[in-house]
Amino acid sequence: MTQDYEIFELGTFRFQCGLALPDCKLAYKTYGTLNAAKDNVIVYPTWYSGQHYDNEWLIGPGMALDPEKYFIIIPNMFGNGLSSSPSNTPEPYNADRFPNVTAYDNVKAQHRLVTEKLGIEKIRMVTGWSMGALQTFHWGAMYPDMMDLIAPFCGSAKCSRHNYVFLEGVKAALRADAAWENGRYTSKPEKGLRAVGRVYAGWGLSQSFYREELDLKALGYASLEDFLIGFWEGFFLPKDANNLLTMAWTWQNGDLSANEIYNGDFKAALGAIKAKAYVMPGQTDLYFPPEDSQIEVANMPNAQYVPIPSIWGHFAGGPGTNPDDVKFVDDKLKELLAS
The missing domain is CATH 3.40.50.1820 (Alpha/Beta hydrolase fold, catalytic domain)
Known part of the structure; x- marks a missing residue:
């Protein structure tokens, strides 16, 4: 490219x-x-x-x-x-x-x-x-x-302060993956990245979005689980974990x-x-x-x-x-x- x-x-x-x-x-x-x-x-x-x-x-x-x-x-x-x-x-x-x-x-x-x-x-x-x-x-x-x-x-x-607390969840999800190795990972901490997607899913969109089932009706996913995997896990899996942590620090501060x-x-x-x-x-x-x-x-x-x-x-x-x-x-x- x-x-x-x-x-x-x-x-x-x-x-x-x-x-x-x-x-x-x-x-x-x-x-x-x-x-x-x-x-x-x-x-x-x-x-x-x-x-x-x-x-x-x-x-x-x-x-x-x-x-x-x-x-x-x-x-x-x-x-x-x-x-x-x-x-x-x-x-x-x-x-x-x-x-x-x-x-x-x-x-x-x-x-x-x-x-x-x-x-x-x-x-x-x-x-x-x-x-x-x-x-x-x-x-x-x-x-x-x-x-x-x-x-x-x-x-x-x-x-x-509330937003800061949310980001603590994002960081904890990434760091809980054994593959993360305190930031010295040799292979992608995939479990941590998938977990970040799950944490984000409850916050990025509103309660009404889910009540109205827009994940299915507007975005065309087959089920809620499909949306969590396809949209949210798919969003974070290509990202670098240390990059995400650096930008999370920028955001929190x-x-x-x-x-x-x-x-x-x-x-x-x-x-x-x-x-x-x-x-x-x-x-x-x-x-x-x-x-x-x-x-x-x-x-x-x-x-x-x-x-x-x-x-x-x-x-x-x-x-x-x-x-x-x-x-x-x-x-x-x-x-x-x-x-």
Whole structure:
């Protein structure tokens, strides 16, 4: 398979944890053409375990993210297997020795890509689903004068305590597999990856989704067990366990204010976001409930609360699973871009 993305060489990159990773790499893909004024830019970060391919469902002619109109940049998150990750970093920082990475680290590297490599000073919009939303919030607070608009959907500016607890279950499922070998596995910890799929299955979609049997009626699975195997186990089996653990750490430690700019003052960090914002939670999202978004919006100077009316839980926001939700998100992004 030919590589359809580019690598930005970051050199020795110092993470917030203090570790400096030599030959650090940021993988990215661009869509469309940068205009002469360099002001038609949309930054669209990836989500937990997702790669740039997994973001493409929201890009296309006639959509809000139209490559004929905009220059769309998808930077891959550290730990996702394309940018520097446990799975592709040479010794000694490979596998379980990979640095702890924050959303702040990711956005700092992305900012370097946008400014140093691509020569861009102004961004029209930053948007993203799930952990992409976490990074979107960080863009807004870390570089408040750089973008006009932000649209985080189905994600939060800080990992809630309840969300943290869920992720402890994901990590425990992976580590319980004897094949995991404390992160030094020689063969894939398949049982652990299948278990992660099972843990996720009860959280990624809402109670109403299961009550309405959408796994059978909308997605066409033969039974609930078939759905758990085909959709959920199938989702996680191709992933690398250490990569998943690295990104889980990033997610759990997501906090807009945990940096030298805001020193833990969460309200100040939200208040610093100047961009006009549509904060779009999924109405039935069990990871990022609408209440969390309402708190965020209340502390942002130029934000609107725009819930996605869907029973698809977290998956209302991606990755293109339900056409009605795709249309809702796309319409709202169009509305925001037109303002």
